[in-house]
Amino acid sequence: MPSEQDPSPVPLCASAELEERGRAHTFDVLHFRQPASAFTLRFDGEVVGYLNRCAHVPTEMDWQEGEFLDSRKEYIICSIHGAVYHPRDGRCVTGMCGRIGLTKLDVRERDGQVFWYPSRDTRPAFED
Numbered sequence: 734m735p736s737e738q739d740p741s742p743v744p745l746c747a748s749a750e751l752e753e754r755g756r757a758h759t760f761d762v763l764h765f766r767q768p769a770s771a772f773t774l775r776f777d778g779e780v781v782g783y784l785n786r787c788a789h790v791p792t793e794m795d796w797q798e799g800e801f802l803d804s805r806k807e808y809i810i811c812s813i814h815g816a817v818y819h820p821r822d823g824r825c826v827t828g829m830c831g832r833i834g835l836t837k838l839d840v841r842e843r844d845g846q847v848f849w850y851p852s853r854d855t856r857p858a859f860e861d
Contacts, residue, residue: 742848743857745840751775751847754806756799758847759785761858764836768858772801773840773847776820780847782840783823784855787811788833809835 746758757774762784770785770793785793785801789811795801796812803810808826809818816828823835839850851857 742841742850745773745847745849748780748842748845748847751780753778754802757795757801759795759799760849762838762851763856763858765854766856769855771838771849771855772799773838773849774801774820779821780840780842781820781823782838782849783809784836784838786836787814787816788818788825788830788835789814789816789828 745760750758751774753775755775757772759770759772762769762771764784771782772785773780773782785795787794792813794809794811794813801809809820814829816830817826818824818835819826823837825831825834838855839852841848841850
């Protein structure tokens, strides 16, 4: 099992699969040992990742699998509650999310691949 100080990266998808402001790559995780969904997408050239969980009410936000951005492709929007988040940092822009933002995940690109680095709180779903 990887150490919490130096987590082993989990390959998610090829970098080319994440088009600028396009469909997100979704994947399963354990957040505090409970099953959850997560996603990564490309915004302004950077790859970002979050739990797929609205800060208002903990429900999945995509209106279709992997579709998180509003019609103008400027913000992440919860399809259930309409809460709006900035894709770059996950902070709440407007809606019932108040000052709470999305739970950010450590995702990085290297050698044409997108990797997720698990944390103490959010681990791969396939771990015991």
